[in-house]
Amino acid sequence: MSPTEMARRVGETMWAGDTASKDTMGMELLACEPGRAVLRMQVRELHLNGHRICHGGFIFTLADSTFAFACNSHNKVTVAAGCSIEFLRPGQLGDVLTCEGVEQVLQGRHGIYDMRVSNQRGEVVAMFRGKSASISGTVIPEVT
Numbered sequence: 001m002s003p004t005e006m007a008r009r010v011g012e013t014m015w016a017g018d019t020a021s022k023d024t025m026g027m028e029l030l031a032c033e034p035g036r037a038v039l040r041m042q043v044r045e046l047h048l049n050g051h052r053i054c055h056g057g058f059i060f061t062l063a064d065s066t067f068a069f070a071c072n073s074h075n076k077v078t079v080a081a082g083c084s085i086e087f088l089r090p091g092q093l094g095d096v097l098t099c100e101g102v103e104q105v106l107q108g109r110h111g112i113y114d115m116r117v118s119n120q121r122g123e124v125v126a127m128f129r130g131k132s133a134s135i136s137g138t139v140i141p142e143v144t
Contacts, residue, residue, distance in 0.1 A: 012032075092119075
């Protein structure tokens with residue numbers, strides 16, 4: 001199986017069980033490729049904080065979910081070892097936020113991934129950097 005097909009199948013498998021991203025948050029998985037993933041979410045009323053802007057925790061969750069798909073795309077069970085986020089502009093009610101996550105470095109068990117969260121106008125809402133750590137196991141069974 002090609003790395004692209006493997007990543008697609010990993011994404012489908014993870015997505016099927018991701019109640020938090022899919023059902024609770026209302027995200028959509030747009031792409032899962034080797035070292036890359038794209039998720040999207042529309043800012044709804046339930047995402048707004050007391051300032052009537054998208055709560056930063058929801059923007060963080062969009063980036064974190066994208067990070068999970070990007071770093072598991074190689075079919076090695078991988079978890080977050082650390083991350084940081086910079087909020088650059090607010091998300092507004094009705095905005096469609098798209099997060100693209102891209103692998104920057106993968107060395108041994110650790111990787112560094114950058115997530116860019118943008119709105120429908122292409123304006124950057126947040127930047128997230130995550131460090132991953134591979135643990136034992138695969139997302140889907142390895143074909144020998």
